Amino acid sequence: MRHTEGMPADQDRPVVVIDPALAFGRPQIKGVTTGALAGRVMGGDSVNDVVEDFGLTRREVLLACWHEGIQGEFQRQWGGWAAEVHAALGGWEPLDVDALPDPPSRDELTEQAAA
Template structure:
């Protein structure tokens, strides 16, 4: 999961942001921490870096300020000794601040208590924070699966499936696109891969195929 595998252009497309935005988030200076894990110039992103990109994009969409995101990441990197804290812990947000369960920092504490990580540890009760990042699925607090096109979509990125490519039930979306571009019908593709036609169409749309003029899509 740590090996570089994703081009910046692909990560930007998956997260619906620009490649320059990713580069800006990774930039760091003497007094300016990065918002996501840094990388060498020209190097691809690892899966955990990809998750951090997705996570920061999600936080920005909820209204969390970039400086608060950077403060949270810097605090967690030190407290948890973690290189990719946004990919290795579960979080919530109220659209202003970033919260995590206190038991991640203090052994034996209740999961009903939350820490405001962008403010260096302020504590609150879980009930006051409503928004969860539902597009991520976790195992042992590690984000192992990203619903890259939203929770209502069958398309997921899982580093253990299809070499980490966006996939529908284990079938990479690029493979479905390739069959379509080779002239195969949606019916045949769906039959060969044992997928519902609706999921084949969603995969093709994700890959940038315009199906609006097809009768089968109507």
């Protein structure tokens, strides 16, 4: 069984693939797990750095982070950010990917909590 998220009618939007035959069923985009992509951003790498390192689009990296913020490893830390971008990345609103905010890094979250 193959499950995809973020699968709107227009095919230029990326999808999160969950397939037991691929990556032991871990959610992934183009062969890279969403946890790996989101982990880089949480660790302090910019979305643009992750885009360049993995040869993905900004939209794909943000979708991976959104997926991890909605129901993945970073749900507690990124829940607010994921809710903010949910309608756009979920496919229900027109998407201007450059207008979407990046998810906060661990350091940014720590600074916000201290303020």
